[in-house]
Amino acid sequence: MGVSRTDLFSEAQNNMALAAKAFAHPARVAIIEYLLKASACINGDLVNELGLAQATISQHLRELKEIGIIKGTIEGTRVSYCINSEKWELIKTQFSTLFNSYNKLSEDNCC
Amino acid sequence: MGVSRTDLFSEAQNNMALAAKAFAHPARVAIIEYLLKASACINGDLVNELGLAQATISQHLRELKEIGIIKGTIEGTRVSYCINSEKWELIKTQFSTLFNSYNKLSEDNCC
DNA sequence: ACTCAATATCGCAATATTACGATACAACTA
């Protein structure tokens, strides 16, 4: 009652859902977009860029790190975050595969 | 306090987050995958395919329909669901654009 | 009109997510 039934689905499906969660909140989309154009960033950058509290941003960064789509390196007092290229390519492939498995021509006349 | 600050983000970012939610639950991934290989389906198909209750599946179908990624056509007592090709292509482009804006070579040496 | 079948919606309970102030912590600096 209320708990996600991950046991009912395949490893791949649960994995896909997890990856999608990286993009399922505008703050995380904003963080990822910022990383894409800045190459790297610190928590403080994002506090200025987005209007969210430092604690909130730290929480989103942790989620993204848990998903694996970003990684952080300690640089003295700061932590430098950037895209994890291996995981990024993996997730990109996951989405590409799904998107490309739809054949517009053959499906368009269903409803 | 707990409410998503959609006002802080761009239309595009909120839109991206909304689209990602279609894939952010394994049941919805399973529904989409089923639609991709079956072209169309009804609620009852999915009740058999997935192990979830009819009410739960109906709810996921509604969410997918609200996002716009699927559409339903009434066929007598049943409702036939299928991929909404226009929206599908749109979302595919959104994701492709984001994924392609990452240049592995130039970013790989950041951390 | 009555029944059946398929789906949608309501109401509720359990859990997850989002947000932020307060606080702890770790590393640099004077």
Added chain:
DNA sequence: TAGTTGTATCGTAATATTGCGATATTGAGT
């Protein structure tokens, strides 16, 4: 060593999501 700075984590409140039984609702068949 004391103070400063940048982050992480804790605790908590508000809200959203997930799941399902029960109950409409809608159309088909009798």
